[in-house]
Amino acid sequence: MSYPPPTATGPKVIAAGLDLGGTKIEMQVFNADWQTLTKQRIATPDSYPELVAAIAELISQNVAADVPVGIGAAGLIDPQNGKVLAANFCATGHTLPDDINAATNLDVTYINDCRALALSEAVFGAGKGHKTVASVILGTGVGGGVAVNGVLPVGPTGTGGEFGHCAASAAIVAHYGLPVFPCGCGRTGCVETYISGPGLERLALALTGRAMTSHDIATARSTDTAQVWGAWCALTADALRNLILTLDPDVIVLGGGLSNIDGMIDDVLAATKSAQIGDFAIPPIVLAQGGDSSGARGAAWMAAQ
Numbered sequence: 001m002s003y004p005p006p007t008a009t010g011p012k013v014i015a016a017g018l019d020l021g022g023t024k025i026e027m028q029v030f031n032a033d034w035q036t037l038t039k040q041r042i043a044t045p046d047s048y049p050e051l052v053a054a055i056a057e058l059i060s061q062n063v064a065a066d067v068p069v070g071i072g073a074a075g076l077i078d079p080q081n082g083k084v085l086a087a088n089f090c091a092t093g094h095t096l097p098d099d100i101n102a103a104t105n106l107d108v109t110y111i112n113d114c115r116a117l118a119l120s121e122a123v124f125g126a127g128k129g130h131k132t133v134a135s136v137i138l139g140t141g142v143g144g145g146v147a148v149n150g151v152l153p154v155g156p157t158g159t160g161g162e163f164g165h166c167a168a169s170a171a172i173v174a175h176y177g178l179p180v181f182p183c184g185c186g187r188t189g190c191v192e193t194y195i196s197g198p199g200l201e202r203l204a205l206a207l208t209g210r211a212m213t214s215h216d217i218a219t220a221r222s223t224d225t226a227q228v229w230g231a232w233c234a235l236t237a238d239a240l241r242n243l244i245l246t247l248d249p250d251v252i253v254l255g256g257g258l259s260n261i262d263g264m265i266d267d268v269l270a271a272t273k274s275a276q277i278g279d280f281a282i283p284p285i286v287l288a289q290g291g292d293s294s295g296a297r298g299a300a301w302m303a304a305q
């Protein structure tokens, strides 16, 4: 689908967002109704100078200097020194936001991609109309964000929303006789190592002795895969229970590749109900609504605030 370019007499541009990932960078320009006016996608460059130059060029080609620009990117930024930690593109150890600002002469807003998705869901998607919205992205990794009244609180450490690196429930790990896995973050036993896409596959191997893809487990939920799915639901529900006990959100929005598994939301809802304390209620647990545009839209929204 293509969109007409904004013109001097055309729809007013309110903000622009970039979704920066390991394989592609996508820029979207939004009008005052937060509809996409233009989209441009390029491959993520392999070298850092090329990365900075490519982002700066995308921005200068697509928007005027007075338009707020937000970047939602995989990885984290340390607010103490402005340096990026990114597993899947070449910016680790570099002050990418500062370098983009220097190259464009702008003040670009830079946030984690899971936080951008969470914000987009809170404002435009499944969390719209709710006060406290917690989003959890279940994909290659596990992360998310919490938005309150359509705003993403930005804290001093830059790690808020990294739910995937909270500990998995020791009781559930022991119940299923599961190993304690090392995590990409350098610690062991993080819940991400069990409930991400690769985590689900680790559960299958540990419980059945057979290698299965997430797709196999999702489509053939019977006999031994039922136990794998049960363990995944229990560990995921326990992570959501921790969120409920900490934040008491009005709604929990689930996104990422694993949220596309048929019946996932019903099974996680049932598991979270049984994980909750006593007869206390749990908030609605719903699927994210945003598609490919969510990351860029969330980052653009944050920039426009």
Ligand SMILES: [Zn+2]
Residues within 6 Å of the ligand: 164, 165, 183, 184, 185, 186, 187, 190, 192
């Ligand atoms: Zn971890």
